[in-house]
Amino acid sequence: MGTISLKNARxxxxxxxxxxxxxxxxxxxxxxxxxxxxxxxxxxLLRMIAGLEDLTSGAILxxxxxxxxxxxxxxxxxxxxxxxxxxxxxxxxxNISFGLKMAGMPKNEIEAKVAxxxxxxxxxxxLDRKPRQLSGGQRQRVAIGRAIVRNxxxxxxxxxxSNLDAALRVNMRLEIMQMHKDLGATMVYVTHDQVEAMTMAxxxxxxxxxxxxxxxxxxxxxxxxxxxxxxxxxxxxxxNLISGKPAEKYDAQTxxxxxxxxxxxxxxxxxxxxxxxxxxxxxxxYLHVDAGPCGMMTVRAAGEYDAAPDAKxxxxxxxxxxxxxxGDGKAIRK
Amino acid sequence: MARNxxxxxxxxxxxxxxxxxxxIFFPILWTIITSFKSEGDAIALPPKFLFFDWTLExxxxxxxxxxxxxxxxxxxxxALGSTFFALVIAIPSAWAMAFAPGKRTKxxxxxxxxxxxxxPVGALIPVYLIFRDFGLLDTRxxxxxxxxxxxxxxxxxxxxxxxxxxxxxxLEASRMDGASLGKELLYxxxxxxxxxxxxxxxxxxxLAWNEAFWTxxxxxxxxAPLTQFIASYSSPEGLFWAKLSAASTxxxxxxxxxxxxxxxxxxxxxxxxxxx
Ligand SMILES: Nc1ncnc2c1ncn2[C@@H]1O[C@H](COP(=O)(O)OP(=O)(O)OP(=O)(O)O)[C@@H](O)[C@H]1O
Ligand SMILES: [Mg+2]
Numbered sequence: 001m002g003t004i005s006l007k008n009a010r011x012x013x014x015x016x017x018x019x020x021x022x023x024x025x026x027x028x029x030x031x032x033x034x035x036x037x038x039x040x041x042x043x044x045l046l047r048m049i050a051g052l053e054d055l056t057s058g059a060i061l062x063x064x065x066x067x068x069x070x071x072x073x074x075x076x077x078x079x080x081x082x083x084x085x086x087x088x089x090x091x092x093x094x095n096i097s098f099g100l101k102m103a104g105m106p107k108n109e110i111e112a113k114v115a116x117x118x119x120x121x122x123x124x125x126x127l128d129r130k131p132r133q134l135s136g137g138q139r140q141r142v143a144i145g146r147a148i149v150r151n152x153x154x155x156x157x158x159x160x161x162s163n164l165d166a167a168l169r170v171n172m173r174l175e176i177m178q179m180h181k182d183l184g185a186t187m188v189y190v191t192h193d194q195v196e197a198m199t200m201a202x203x204x205x206x207x208x209x210x211x212x213x214x215x216x217x218x219x220x221x222x223x224x225x226x227x228x229x230x231x232x233x234x235x236x237x238x239x240n241l242i243s244g245k246p247a248e249k250y251d252a253q254t255x256x257x258x259x260x261x262x263x264x265x266x267x268x269x270x271x272x273x274x275x276x277x278x279x280x281x282x283x284x285x286y287l288h289v290d291a292g293p294c295g296m297m298t299v300r301a302a303g304e305y306d307a308a309p310d311a312k313x314x315x316x317x318x319x320x321x322x323x324x325x326x327g328d329g330k331a332i333r334k
Numbered sequence: 335m336a337r338n339x340x341x342x343x344x345x346x347x348x349x350x351x352x353x354x355x356x357x358i359f360f361p362i363l364w365t366i367i368t369s370f371k372s373e374g375d376a377i378a379l380p381p382k383f384l385f386f387d388w389t390l391e392x393x394x395x396x397x398x399x400x401x402x403x404x405x406x407x408x409x410x411x412x413a414l415g416s417t418f419f420a421l422v423i424a425i426p427s428a429w430a431m432a433f434a435p436g437k438r439t440k441x442x443x444x445x446x447x448x449x450x451x452x453x454p455v456g457a458l459i460p461v462y463l464i465f466r467d468f469g470l471l472d473t474r475x476x477x478x479x480x481x482x483x484x485x486x487x488x489x490x491x492x493x494x495x496x497x498x499x500x501x502x503x504x505l506e507a508s509r510m511d512g513a514s515l516g517k518e519l520l521y522x523x524x525x526x527x528x529x530x531x532x533x534x535x536x537x538x539x540x541l542a543w544n545e546a547f548w549t550x551x552x553x554x555x556x557x558a559p560l561t562q563f564i565a566s567y568s569s570p571e572g573l574f575w576a577k578l579s580a581a582s583t584x585x586x587x588x589x590x591x592x593x594x595x596x597x598x599x600x601x602x603x604x605x606x607x608x609x610x
Binding site for chain 1 (some may be wrong): 501502503506507508509510511512513514517521522525526528
């Protein structure tokens with residue numbers, strides 16, 4: 001079925017190495033999310049899986065078969081592009097059915113499949129429109145419709161929701177998750193968005209300059225980051241990273257503590273701090289504080305925290321929530 | 335937003351535009367007018383502009399003396415044939431340059447264009463000898479090949495600039511959808527580039543229709559297009575201005591009409607990418 005394996009897959013454009021060598025096993029039906037900073041090679045890696053980008057060396061196995069040299073269409077994968085990449089000169093119907101036509105499916109069968117996909121995606125009344133006559137969300141649905149009609153073993157998504165507004169993004173996110181549940185197909189999903197990564201993924205793959213930094217379930221990455229990079233990347237607001245004197249007390253080069261794992265007190269605590277800014281989100285309040293030798297820190301206070309500017313407070317980290325890192329940025333485990 | 339342009343300024347600009355337009359069009363206009371004059375009026379000094387005895391006799395003589403339709407047929411065949419084969423070669427070439435460029439693609443494009451800077455007469459003798467030895471002189475096939483090669487650089491350039499505007503992801507989507515290279519070109523790229531291809535096609539038809547250097551040098555009778563038809567009135571029997579004008583008018587009329595109807599498409603095509 002839809003397993004995908006990367007065996008030391010490497011990609012270089014000329015002399016520039018983008019992916020030095022990635023190895024990864026994706027299980028059948030798994031939802032895997034690639035995250036990482038802009039330009040780290042997420043799209044490139046996804047396109048290598050799709051077959052749109054040749055490998056410099058290494059191999060890609062799909063269903064256990066070596067597909068490294070195989071054409072994109074032979075890999076049994078569908079892709080949803082960030083720009084949607086709909087065929088502008090074809091109607092919605094034409095867009096969704098193009099792949100089936102290319103596969104030489106009989107007309108009546110195509111019609112039935114298109115009708116079914118359109119019904120699932122609420123596109124039935126738009127079937128005869130051209131892409132330019134659709135809203136962004138509808139175009140996104142067409143792109144997804146085009147991907148699902150072919151009934152692929154796996155789906156590849158490259159930041160599919162990044163062009164949508166916030167409300168629509170939440171909706172589409174839920175729809176894609178529902179689709180994953182219904183179809184049970186393997187999905188590889190690239191995103192910038194923390195929330196998308198945390199909520200959708202069975203496993204998250206964190207990329208840094210083309211290297212796979214860590215692979216794990218969202219909570220594994222949140223609770224046990226292997227490196228400073230992952231610690232700083234996963235979680236929002238970002239983990240506070242403290243080095244120097246305060247870190248030495250914990251036998252580490254750098255320690256990290258998440259904003260939500262700091263206790264606040266007006267009387268006493270581990271680190272004295274001065275509030276410089278408060279962001280009121282309603283359910284939470286983010287305090288940006290100046291904690292002296294610890295530097296600037298972010299603290300998450302539950303509810304509406306009444307913070308006077310320049311007020312003095314004390315912060316106390318939850319002891320078992322402190323992450324320790326050595327000089328190379330690797331996590332020190334007890 | 336419309337800018338506020340004073341009436342006087344508008345007037346001046348309009349007058350200027352008309353003046354330049356007329357200046358460019360004047361030779362053609364004069365040719366058309368002359369074609370309706372008698373030979374005597376045609377060489378009269380001072381020239382007669384509108385007040386002379388309008389006559390159709392030149393057209394009658396021209397039609398009687400030489401078979402216009404045969405020349406016109408050749409022109410059509412050469413223009414359409416060379417354009418068709420040029421597109422068949424240029425679409426895949428431009429596709430490769432726009433969507434799968436190599437390190438030297440830019441150089442290749444420059445080199446192709448540079449061939450247009452060479453004076454054609456420099457290649458006349460070799461081409462003539464090749465044609466003679468392969469028995470291609472005065473054959474439609476041979477001329478079609480020359481005209482095609484002649485315009486290929488411009489066609490590839492034009493298509494290349496159009497194709498550059500098309501997002502590569504759409505072509506990649508079709509590849510994911512299982513389209514072979516041929517189907518990708520046929521069902522996705524070509525329909526998306528129709529406006530660009532149409533203007534390229536029109537421009538090439540016009541260029542091929544008007545091409546005189548090679549058609550005059552390499553044809554005599556069987557493959558002779560309208561350029562030969564015109565030329566046949568200029569030399570041996572002395573100059574007959576009115577008849578020459580009538581022949582010229584008959585030769586350019588079809589392409590003038592085509593150009594007139596297609597001008598919107600042509601302008602759009604030639605400024606594509608420049609104005610958005
Ligand atoms: N065709 C190419 N030729 C040369 N370099 C390329 C090419 N395509 C991508 N790159 C480079 O590869 C790196 C990774 O690009 P990629 O698009 O995979 O990043 P990304 O992680 O998807 O970024 P983003 O989050 O901004 O989409 C970038 O530095 C980019 O400049
Ligand atoms: Mg990307």
